[in-house]
Amino acid sequence: MKLLRFLISRKGIISVFLYSLTAAFSFLSFAPLNLPFFVWLAPFGLFIIEKQNRGEWRKLIYHGFGFAILFYLVSFHWVYHMTTVFGGFDWYLAVPIFVGSAILLNFKFPVYLLVFSFLAKRVGRFFPLIASFSILFAEFFTPQVFPWYFGNVVAEHHILAQNAEYTSAYGLSAFLFFVSYYLFSLRKPKTFLRLFTHFLSKHKRFRKQFVFGGIGLGLVIILFFGNGYYLFHKWSNVKPVxxxxxxxxxxxxxxxxxxxxxxxxxxxxxxxxxxxxxxxxxxxxxxxxxxxxxxxxxxxxxxxxxxxxxxxxxxxxxxxxxxxxxxxxxxxxxxxxxxxxxxxxxxPGRISRxxxxxxxxxxxxxxxxxxxxxxxxxxxxxxxxxxxxxxxxxxxxxxxxxxxxxxxxxxxxxxxxxxxxxxxxxxxxxxxxxxxxxxxxxxxxxxxxxxxxxxxxxxxxxxxxxxxxxxxxxxxxxxxxxxxxxxxxxxxxxxxxxxxxxxxxxxxxxxxxxxxxxxxxxxxxxxxxxxxxxxxxxxxxxxxxxxxxxxxxxxxMTFYRLYGNLLSYLFMGIVGLVFFFYAKRNS
Known part of the structure; x- marks a missing residue:
């Protein structure tokens, strides 16, 4: 009853809309539709839910499961078909199996929300970096049976996809959430105008934040697009034997x-x-x-x-x-x-079933x-x-x-x-x-x-x-x-x-x-x-x-074949240490 009351409330309807936003935009970006523009907006639903419920751990877990079920329902609805046809289950068994698998195999959503909220409260800044770290952590350390990652959606872009030679899909997930949070921060014209006004003001601190934030975003974009462009042309020119x-x-x-x-x-x-x-x-x-x-x-x-x-x-x-x-x-x-x-x-000499x-x-x-x-x-x-x-x-x-x-x-x-x-x-x-x-x-x-x-x-x-x-x-x-x-x-x-x-x-x-x-x-x-x-x-x-x-x-032997997920582990380790010392210094 409590769940039903929440779902028909204004807050519940907005929450379901945000779950659907992430699910629908991810689906539109993914095969076979392949509309890559939407992938940069797909994490917005997660960002809004986290911001509205920051520090409320139980609510974040519930919302994470909401994302998991809606995401499965929109993007992986065929799992139900698999359960009934491949597994041979009747519908009354297939439905709970579908819901259970949606929750179990998409634990990345509640884990992401919890990690982001924890770091947001302890660190209180560097939010694009927090978003990037949190999705990488969630995709690495949650159970996977049919592994999918947000980076697979980014890889629909042929130039960006080339970075998989170094980072597989994980690095592309981190890149997506880093850029997406910047876009999320500028979603309101008033916010952009306020930041630009601060830049023009005499306060050096505001100017420094604006400049360093822009430089950070630019460097990451140049790194991924530049490396992707280099690899694309390098391997395009390789002659087959x-x-x-x-x-x-x-x-x-x-x-x-x-x-x-x-x-x-x-x-x-x-x-x-x-x-x-x-x-x-x-x-x-x-x-x-x-x-x-x-x-x-x-x-x-x-x-x-x-x-x-x-x-x-x-x-x-x-x-x-x-x-x-x-x-x-x-x-x-x-x-x-x-x-x-x-x-x-x-x-020996005997065979039984x-x-x-x-x-x-x-x-x-x-x-x-x-x-x-x-x-x-x-x-x-x-x-x-x-x-x-x-x-x-x-x-x-x-x-x-x-x-x-x-x-x-x-x-x-x-x-x-x-x-x-x-x-x-x-x-x-x-x-x-x-x-x-x-x-x-x-x-x-x-x-x-x-x-x-x-x-x-x-x-x-x-x-x-x-x-x-x-x-x-x-x-x-x-x-x-x-x-x-x-x-x-x-x-x-x-x-x-x-x-x-x-x-x-x-x-x-x-x-x-x-x-x-x-x-x-x-x-x-x-x-x-x-x-x-x-x-x-x-x-x-x-x-x-x-x-x-x-x-x-x-x-x-490409970098990924030799070293696997080394770069992703290094990123999580270095950024995690920076967050730890920064939070400790400001506690």
Missing amino acids: AERDVLVIQPNAPLEFRDGRNPAEEIRNLMTRIDTMAERELTGNPVDLVVLPESGVPFFTTHDTEVTRYSRIYWHQFESLMAILSLRHGTNVFYNELDADLVPTAL RDVRMYNSSVLMNPNGERRNSYQKVFLLIFGEYMPFEWMYALSGQTGQFAPGTNLDLIPYYESRKNDSSQSKALHFEDTMTMGPASVREYYSKDKVEEKQIGSFLPLICYEVIISEFVRKFQGDPDFIVNVTNDKWYGNSVETYQHHTLGRLRAIEFRKWIVRSTNSGTSVFTDHLGRNIDNDFTPIETTAVIRKKVQVIPGE
């Missing part, structure tokens, strides 16, 4: 069959569709690499082992088709599958149709690939029980066949009904080529691409990054664009191209400057192909 022709096949595979469709018929249609799309694009026009998305062929594996046969996930026709694609066109094929092994404690571990895995098949290196997803998606508590699995039969992978190796790929197949009759999916994988390889045995590695790429599955601290753990110098994902769980929503935009900064941090392959859209190629090539996105919830020549940028 090679180009790889890459084809992405977007098959729009089904997710589940709760609507009564015939699973066997749907999977047969899917396999035929993949086969046809590949043949249409590759006959007489070969590529170096074909990439199929996460869950491009769901529910099955091509890994023929005792464990996968026991688990009934091995399907010989799946392996046969992948071998046909690679052998028929003499190319590398990178595809997603299930995989399984036994837990270390399993008894309890001993089996399942993985979300991607594997490369070389131009000779031979299985090579695979990568098992390390960061699993909550409510989709695992539940935080064992008892929760009973609530959703749709949720998988996957184990995380441990291998962070790059995936080697090999020189493709230069000539057409010597076989007069090409094999297709219908042939897999009578020909197993060994027979397929034997049929194309005359087309076998010497296996010669020509490079490697960095594999990422689904939302792993948005976790900068994780991606930099991969060792070695990849030619490019491949991100396979299945955004079909989120329907025809903005999620797929937001997912890509959050991950796009990895291209700048690594200075490598990104190949994004999705099951149902949007697939896209992004260069080492973070630009989407030709702004060419595949449509959502449809079959499509997209093909580009991916440039291999010469290997160079």
